[in-house]
Amino acid sequence: MNTTDKLNEIEQQIRESAALHEIDKIKMLKNIQAMRAQKVNMLITGVTGSGKSSTINALFGQQVAKVGMGVDPETMEIDKYIVGGLTIWDSPGLGDGIENDKRHSKKIIELLQQKDEEGNALIDMVLLILDGSQRDYGTSYELLTKVLVPYLGEEGKGRILVAINQADQAKKGRGWDREANQPTDALLTFLEQKVASTQSRIKASTGVDIEPIYYSAGYQEEGEVQIPYNLSKLLYFIIKHTPKNKASTMTLESNADQTMWGSREEDKQYQEKISKHLLSQVLRRAEKGVNIGRKLGANFGPAAQVVGGIVGGVVGGVIGMFF
Ligand SMILES: Nc1nc2c(ncn2[C@@H]2O[C@H](COP(=O)(O)OP(=O)(O)O)[C@@H](O)[C@H]2O)c(=O)[nH]1
Ligand SMILES: [Mg+2]
Structure with missing residues (x-):
């Protein structure tokens, strides 16, 4: 899947999600639109x-x-x-x-x-x-x-x-x-x-x-x-x-082969950082006060958890192991 296909898929799953507020959805879809155009x-x-x-x-x-x-x-x-x-x-x-x-x-x-x-x-x-x-x-x-x-x-x-x-x-x-x-x-x-x-x-x-x-x-x-x-x-x-605002393109285009990215503790820490960066770009201005905390959990708002699941599922590869 190329970036456009991935973003289309993420967009569709966000649209269809019953767990997200309409206002958040609109903001996220706008963010995805901007990511699509980002060179x-x-x-x-x-x-x-x-x-x-x-x-x-x-x-x-x-x-x-x-x-x-x-x-x-x-x-x-x-x-x-x-x-x-x-x-x-x-x-x-x-x-x-x-x-x-x-x-x-x-x-x-x-x-x-x-x-x-x-x-x-x-x-x-x-x-x-x-x-x-x-x-x-x-x-x-x-x-x-x-x-x-x-x-x-x-x-x-x-x-x-x-x-x-x-x-x-x-x-x-x-x-x-x-x-x-x-x-x-x-x-x-x-x-x-x-x-x-x-x-x-x-x-x-x-x-x-x-x-x-x-x-x-x-x-x-x-x-x-x-x-x-x-x-x-x-x-x-x-x-x-x-x-x-441009770096998300690199994650979206990164090697889909998960084995390339390593599974040592240190690898996982960087995969987590990469995942959070991408997620923060999708969530920008959505879900007021959303906090990309250390772990998906208490510090994360409910929207972030839902969207993290969607993004991780679609993008896979380097971030597939975090979500
Ligand atoms: N052992 C080892 N060989 C490498 C590594 N990276 C590149 N090579 C080898 O180094 C040679 C030159 O690599 P290449 O990517 O063509 O270098 P370039 O000229 O800078 O593009 C090739 O034979 C590669 O297989 C590495 O991390 N470890
Ligand atoms: Mg070369």
């Missing part, structure tokens, strides 16, 4: 091989981007994927040689300067992917310093998310618990240190405080499959770095 644009960048395509596929469906394809530098265009209301721009970062770097920077700068119909910046958020198996992020720091931070503008700084992929390969595969698909404690410590040093390097070179997160997009190769790690966390941080 969101994200730029994914990072050195070739960092896992941009794999990440796009893990987040938004396995068929979106081609994995393991280097770009042809001569004809280099920024790849563009349209997933319903979400447009993903996929561009290599720096590190492909002086000439190519110039071309890539120019294309990214052009994109960052593009405006939408309302005259606002077209790009809503930027995901910079670092390769966790590498140690030197010099070219990515340069991209941040010379391109992303200056051209996103002052208020755009909060729109940059730095994410370290291939957490499983951070120590050449050592310390990765394949059974549990998560790092051992030793690797966790290593990853935390990597985050801290990356954060201070970014601060030193750009003056901007950006706290990276780590994850693994996973891979599928010759019958071997490794599912993602911390993907729910990644989606939640993407949402957090996107304008609030």
Whole structure:
């Protein structure tokens, strides 16, 4: 089901629900109308091989981007994927040689300067992917310093998310618990240190405080499959770095395959946050005083409980486990 179908289904179930007040229904249907029209644009960048395509596929469906394809530098265009209301721009970062770097920077700068119909910046958020198996992020720091931070503008700084992929390969595969698909404690410590040093390097070179997160997009190769790690966390941080009213599109377009989103306690906490964000967008201004509390229960109004059930049932995937 695409976003339009999902929203139609949610709308219909809200209309037909005997448990909701008419006034609340009208407000929610208006919210859904606004969500339907909402377009969101994200730029994914990072050195070739960092896992941009794999990440796009893990987040938004396995068929979106081609994995393991280097770009042809001569004809280099920024790849563009349209997933319903979400447009993903996929561009290599720096590190492909002086000439190519110039071309890539120019294309990214052009994109960052593009405006939408309302005259606002077209790009809503930027995901910079670092390769966790590498140690030197010099070219990515340069991209941040010379391109992303200056051209996103002052208020755009909060729109940059730095994410370290291939957490499983951070120590050449050592310390990765394949059974549990998560790092051992030793690797966790290593990853935390990597985050801290990356954060201070970014601060030193750009003056901007950006706290990276780590994850693994996973891979599928010759019958071997490794599912993602911390993907729910990644989606939640993407949402957090996107304008609030636009981020629901990302959840609605996210991978319907529930197994991708993980079932550890930490995964569930992020799934809960993602669920509440989407629910709050449907409930906006409806049910006066509605409080998206810690749990669906005492703090939730009756409408929120009903609508949570409807939304969770229709959207499934990353939020299917919460409601
Ligand atoms: N082990 C492991 N391999 C990964 C991960 N993410 C991507 N890869 C592999 O890294 C290679 C490059 O990935 P790709 O998504 O094409 O990178 P891109 O050039 O940035 O788009 C492919 O062979 C992927 O299967 C990961 O989290 N763990
Ligand atoms: Mg790619």
